[in-house]
Amino acid sequence: MLFRPNSKLSSSVGNAVCFFSLCLALPACVTPKDAARESEKSTYYEASFDDHNRAPASFVPSSIGGDKTQNLDPVYQRTQADYYFSVAEAQSYDGDHQKAVESFKMVLVYDQDAAQVHLRLSAEYLKLGLTNQALEQAEVAVSKNPKSIDAKLMLGGLLSSMKAYEKAMIQYNEILKQEPLNTEAPLYIGAVLAEQKQYDKAVKYFESLAKNENYQTPHLAYYYIAKIRSSQDGKQFQKAAEVAYKKALEIKPEHVESTLGLGDLYNKLNMEAKAIQLYSHFQKEHGPSVRIAEALAPLYLEQEQYELAYEQFAVIEQNSDDSLNIKVKMALILIEQKKYAPAITKLNEVLAQAPDSDKIRFYLAAVYEEIKQNTKAIENFQRVPAESQFFTEAVVHGAHLMRQNKDLDGAVKYAKKATEARKDIPQLIAVYSSLLDEKGDYKTALEVLNKGVGKFPDHVQLRFFLGTIQDRLGQKEAVVQNMKRVIELDPNHVQGLNYLAYTYSEMGASLEEAEKLVRRALEIEPKDAFIMDTYGWILFKKGKTQDAIRVLEAAYRIQPTEAVIAEHLGDVYFKAQMVDRAKTMYERAAEFESDEKHARDIRSKITGIQEQDLKRKKDVRLPASATSAD
Numbered sequence: 146m147l148f149r150p151n152s153k154l155s156s157s158v159g160n161a162v163c164f165f166s167l168c169l170a171l172p173a174c175v176t177p178k179d180a181a182r183e184s185e186k187s188t189y190y191e192a193s194f195d196d197h198n199r200a201p202a203s204f205v206p207s208s209i210g211g212d213k214t215q216n217l218d219p220v221y222q223r224t225q226a227d228y229y230f231s232v233a234e235a236q237s238y239d240g241d242h243q244k245a246v247e248s249f250k251m252v253l254v255y256d257q258d259a260a261q262v263h264l265r266l267s268a269e270y271l272k273l274g275l276t277n278q279a280l281e282q283a284e285v286a287v288s289k290n291p292k293s294i295d296a297k298l299m300l301g302g303l304l305s306s307m308k309a310y311e312k313a314m315i316q317y318n319e320i321l322k323q324e325p326l327n328t329e330a331p332l333y334i335g336a337v338l339a340e341q342k343q344y345d346k347a348v349k350y351f352e353s354l355a356k357n358e359n360y361q362t363p364h365l366a367y368y369y370i371a372k373i374r375s376s377q378d379g380k381q382f383q384k385a386a387e388v389a390y391k392k393a394l395e396i397k398p399e400h401v402e403s404t405l406g407l408g409d410l411y412n413k414l415n416m417e418a419k420a421i422q423l424y425s426h427f428q429k430e431h432g433p434s435v436r437i438a439e440a441l442a443p444l445y446l447e448q449e450q451y452e453l454a455y456e457q458f459a460v461i462e463q464n465s466d467d468s469l470n471i472k473v474k475m476a477l478i479l480i481e482q483k484k485y486a487p488a489i490t491k492l493n494e495v496l497a498q499a500p501d502s503d504k505i506r507f508y509l510a511a512v513y514e515e516i517k518q519n520t521k522a523i524e525n526f527q528r529v530p531a532e533s534q535f536f537t538e539a540v541v542h543g544a545h546l547m548r549q550n551k552d553l554d555g556a557v558k559y560a561k562k563a564t565e566a567r568k569d570i571p572q573l574i575a576v577y578s579s580l581l582d583e584k585g586d587y588k589t590a591l592e593v594l595n596k597g598v599g600k601f602p603d604h605v606q607l608r609f610f611l612g613t614i615q616d617r618l619g620q621k622e623a624v625v626q627n628m629k630r631v632i633e634l635d636p637n638h639v640q641g642l643n644y645l646a647y648t649y650s651e652m653g654a655s656l657e658e659a660e661k662l663v664r665r666a667l668e669i670e671p672k673d674a675f676i677m678d679t680y681g682w683i684l685f686k687k688g689k690t691q692d693a694i695r696v697l698e699a700a701y702r703i704q705p706t707e708a709v710i711a712e713h714l715g716d717v718y719f720k721a722q723m724v725d726r727a728k729t730m731y732e733r734a735a736e737f738e739s740d741e742k743h744a745r746d747i748r749s750k751i752t753g754i755q756e757q758d759l760k761r762k763k764d765v766r767l768p769a770s771a772t773s774a775d
Contacts, residue, residue, distance in 0.1 A: 222256075242269045304316065317333050372386075401436055451481055510525030526542055557580045582610075682697075728754050
């Protein structure tokens with residue numbers, strides 16, 4: 146339909162009142178909605194105080210019943226009519242259309258011949274989606290006041306929506322007989338022709354209308370020609386649509402609908418640059434227009450022209466009753482541009498209006514995290530509610546920041562509380578157990594993970610973490626069983642493949658199987674230093690010292706600050722009797738080892754090398770010739 150219904154009207158009726166279900170909006174046509182809106186502009190006064198624009202005189206009945214001597218007070222009748230009419234208008238404005246219907250009916254109690262009230266009833270029924278009742282009231286309005294253009298437009302629109310095109314045409318033609326220079330009815334006639342798929346006939350009608358010297362809005366005729374042609378398939382029709390839009394804009398360059406229609410056509414033809422040029426020119430010459438901004442801002446975003454997009458969103462924000470969504474988009478643009486301070490301001494503006502918005506709360510926390518304001522970030526992450534879709538991410542980030550702030554206990558408590566609040570999210574169990582692992586509370590971590598795996602037996606990461614905790618506790622056989630299950634669930638789980646291979650190497654068992662596993666892992670992640678370390682260690686355990694050195698040196702080049710890799714390389718060097726190299730690697734391993742106990746173990750290897758050096762030097766005897774006589 147050309148008619149675009151008010152959001153408060155029934156979509157099923159509104160979509161049918163004029164024409165083209167696939168496209169259009171009649172900005173200048175009077176539709177059932179428009180007719181109602183025009184009548185709603187009237188101001189009614191309490192008649193007992195002021196007779197300006199009072200209810201129709203016909204509201205005053207001459208008598209009740211057969212006794213003509215018992216007349217009701219006419220002032221009272223008129224006052225009641227005014228009162229109920231005002232109440233109905235207020236209820237309609239507030240969107241309470243059912244009550245508005247009842248109040249308009251109360252007006253009719255005092256005079257059934259009030260045609261304007263029947264017209265208003267028709268509009269209210271239409272808003273409620275009651276098409277038949279709306280049609281009935283429109284027919285009554287026309288019968289009560291045959292000269293009402295609004296009533297005939299309402300009736301014609303309703304008949305069109307019900308595909309009673311011939312009857313609709315009668316109403317529109319009567320309007321033209323009554324008011325030859327009327328600018329709305331001709332457009333509806335063309336619309337009806339188009340609705341009946343008589344496109345060429347409709348276009349010819351609009352063309353003749355545009356050329357009519359008495360027709361006051363020829364730009365609209367070209368606009369509807371463009372809409373008709375753009376709805377048809379074929380390059381020739383798209384070209385015709387472009388020509389018609391341009392003619393409309395030649396006549397009225399500030400016509401928003403034609404600008405939007407032409408821009409939309411360019412977008413459909415993948416000519417976004419032309420659409421941007423068209424819209425931006427309009428904004429400079431005739432704007433700023435909110436509707437043009439709504440079309441232009443997304444195009445700028447697609448082109449990553451964030452500054453220009455932001456300008457258009459600012460136009461929308463300043464002229465919108467519901468600016469929350471726009472503020473969010475503006476904040477996201479600022480975040481994308483790394484303008485964090487104004488982004489925080491904008492997000493706080495949103496939260497001032499919507500303090501319970503979990504999404505905005507999460508975004509605000511993330512921005513604080515980005516600018517290293519950990520305390521504010523943690524505070525906002527903790528305020529994301531458990532039922533939010535952002536809850537898991539909030540817990541992950543919040544706990545991580547607590548660790549950074551040296552508050553591991555706080556992170557553990559936060560994660561524990563999260564798992565209690567959302568027992569249906571296995572990722573939270575994984576976070577909680579990893580923090581317990583870091584704290585060294587392996588026993589509690591084992592309990593938590595056993596319960597988690599019991600509830601989510603096929604959750605790969607939980608089972609993997611369970612295997613790592615079992616490894617901490619020296620339960621090697623259990624580690625093997627869990628890592629095997631991890632690989633069954635996910636054959637490409639790199640960590641599982643690597644961990645099982647390394648576990649085999651540490652156990653000194655199944656080294657052939659271990660090598661197969663680590664090779665599979667390397668196929669997936671060929672440049673992972675830790676997998677390379679495992680591979681080199683397996684080769685070492687298999688007695689392939691030279692091969693092990695090559696692989697471990699490659700791993701060390703990738704991760705020169707990883708203690709375990711340096712230590713393994715030192716062990717292999719020592720085995721190959723490269724004592725100085727081994728000592729150097731041990732020194733570096735001890736330097737980067739965070740576990741002080743293990744660092745002492747590494748240093749003991751250095752001490753062992755030094756002691757062997759001293760012993761070797763003592764065992765070396767000088768030849769007699771080296772001793773000179775006094």
